[in-house]
Amino acid sequence: MPSVPHITAAKLPSQRGVVRRSPVSVIRRPAAGGGHRFWVRLLPVLAALAVLTHLPSFLRTVWNPDEGFLATQARLLAHGGVLYETVVDRKPPILPWLYEALLGAFGYGSLWPLRTAALLAHIATAALLASTARRRWGGRAGVAAGAGYLLVSAGLAPADTQAATFEVFMLPWTAAAFWCADRRRWMCAGLAAAGAALTKQTGGAVLLPLAWMAWRAARGSGEHGERGARRERIRARTRLALGFLVPLIAVAAALGPGRFLFWTVTGSGSYISASGAWLVVAGRALGNTGILLVSCAGLAVPVAWLAVRRSLPGVVDLWIWLAASAMAVITGFQFYGHYFLQLLPPLVLLGVAALRRLPRWRRPAAAWTALAACGFLAWGLSVPRTDLDHSEEVAAAIGHRTTPGERVLVWGMHPEEYWLADRIPASRYLTAGFLTNFSGGRGDARVGERFAVPGAWQAFRREMAQHPPALIVDDSRGAPYGPRHVQDFKKLLDSQYRPVGSAGGAVLYARRR
Known part of the structure; x- marks a missing residue:
């Protein structure tokens, strides 16, 4: 019978590179x-x-x-x-x-x-x-x-x-x-x-x-x-x-x-x-x-x-x-x-x-x-600046029509216009999406007052009554959340505001004195 060679620790394969308790597999x-x-x-x-x-x-x-x-x-x-x-x-x-x-x-x-x-x-x-x-x-x-x-x-x-x-x-x-x-x-x-x-x-x-x-x-x-x-x-x-x-x-x-x-x-x-x-x-x-x-x-x-x-x-x-x-x-x-x-x-x-x-x-x-x-x-x-140019044009018009302390309401989906104009939003809802459910170009599907965030219109009406904005910007530009589709917003414009200009397709409304 052939003799079995003596194996010392030095001859054993090294285990230093192996973690035995890996959660998924052997890891180096x-x-x-x-x-x-x-x-x-x-x-x-x-x-x-x-x-x-x-x-x-x-x-x-x-x-x-x-x-x-x-x-x-x-x-x-x-x-x-x-x-x-x-x-x-x-x-x-x-x-x-x-x-x-x-x-x-x-x-x-x-x-x-x-x-x-x-x-x-x-x-x-x-x-x-x-x-x-x-x-x-x-x-x-x-x-x-x-x-x-x-x-x-x-x-x-x-x-x-x-x-x-x-x-x-x-x-x-x-x-x-x-x-x-x-x-x-x-x-x-x-x-x-x-x-x-x-x-x-x-x-x-x-x-x-x-x-x-x-x-x-x-x-x-x-x-x-x-x-x-x-x-x-x-x-x-x-x-x-x-x-x-x-x-x-x-x-x-x-x-x-x-x-x-x-x-x-x-x-x-x-x-x-x-x-x-x-x-x-x-x-x-x-x-x-x-x-x-x-x-x-x-x-x-x-x-x-x-x-x-x-x-x-x-x-x-x-x-x-x-x-x-x-x-x-x-x-x-x-x-x-x-x-x-x-x-x-x-x-x-x-x-x-x-x-x-x-x-x-x-x-x-x-x-x-x-x-x-x-x-x-x-x-x-190289991407075009179309949306940014529009927002900057509207923001410039807001800045021209208002003073820094006055509140503004932008009825649209570009809240950056508040920031660019350095004006205070008149509502907690920074886009019309909260009040109409309009989102991301889904057309007119499920857009309207009845799809708003629960309780949003009640809060919005209180805000408009307590702190009426000096300027409202209708930036809907034909979208399905425009004034003619949202009766409560249209009533607000017709009763208290008058058009005073436009910028980039957005219509500006000043409060009646």
Whole structure:
């Protein structure tokens, strides 16, 4: 019988690169001592890519009405307004508070502080994705994930990707939540998920992959049998739930639970319905999906290729994250382009995982992604200023017809006109959408007084009686929420106001003396 060779510890295969208790699969750790050098080299590259891909952001006063809404809201909050009472919106409070803080510190004349903060948010998201990919698949994967995210982050219409709006500030929270869960830091993961949900409600979708990761991690660490695994599972999910719920409850208590729940959840029934506008909804959904796929084809095509062949193992958590993000995009049936930004973090990580298994695809994928980023950058630099020119013309007319202390009502969907004119809104409802349910070009489907936010007309009538605006601007321009379609608004104009001019198609009405 042949002798069995003596095996010493030195001859055993090294286990230093393996983490046995991964929640999803075997994970490679970066080589010891290389972390500092990795980040010193990568972070400047990420910063440069972020500046390059979002350069158009700094070249325009306002990119979309959301920015104008938030800027006007911030000014009202800074002058004593109360969120969800005298200053209202259907969104959670983190971004209004951020606008208020930054514009209060740096001045209300420009949105450059918010654009800088948005740039930092993109860099943070890229760095978190790079860290997650590096931990799982090594340094090259980390570089690909960070750079890939920044290249595709400009891959929609410029008004959706260059503006400092909700999704941009939500993404670092979602990436941080996944990063923490990947390291079994369940309380921190829950806190980050709460930050995402308090930035935009759909950010809470990241809880779905987090819950699965908590269950998977507990099942994989059952060192003391099924009972021990069950205890670990309960402990992980409890920490995750506490981290998520405590900040939400605290914010709701501070702002008023009823008002907070109404404006962020229950008061938007008519707004999220697509009844009567399915063709418009379908067209917008297909259009923005197509634009995103053009930008992300270098990542999405390898993922689809391997998914069809079921050759992409060990990334179930990423698939759940992508599916949850897709459900968040669908919620409300609005399908605005900026909603699709929520898909990018899981899609980028899945793309990196797929390209690891398809070495020959890497260069074509990188070339396509870079070329597409250049195309979207050119689009951002050359997109027409039609809406901004209109808003600036109307704002100039408002400034000419009123004094700084006078209240103004803009009956339209461009709240940036208040901010550009530096005038006080006469109503808490900064767009006509709250009073008519008009939203995003859905035509005349479900538009009218009966579809308004519950209680909005009663509050609006009180505002008009207590503080009548010195000037009303009808900026409907033939839209289905114009005065001839909204009888209460028409009565207000006919009884108390007279036309005194026009600007860019908007009609100006001064109060009768």
